[in-house]
């Protein structure tokens with residue numbers, strides 16, 4: 001069966017990346033309801049860099065949902081805890 005690559009757009013850097021089938025070069029970050037490419041996701045393991053906060057929280061703010069507490073480094077935790 002032929003498979004067509006699914007291309008998603010990173011909500012943080014704007015780059016496109018393959019998101020299946022078989023290969024996934026990004027993550028849907030459920031807590032923030034954003035797509036993140038592997039590069040952005042890996043680069044922010046300690047918490048979302050402050051210059052990305054507006055993009056990271058856009059979906060939550062649009063839906064008036066709670067934004068996670070900051071971690072001990074003063075950053076929004078990448079996975080929400």
Ligand SMILES: [Zn+2]
Nearest residue numbers: 010013037040
């Ligand atoms: Zn990215």
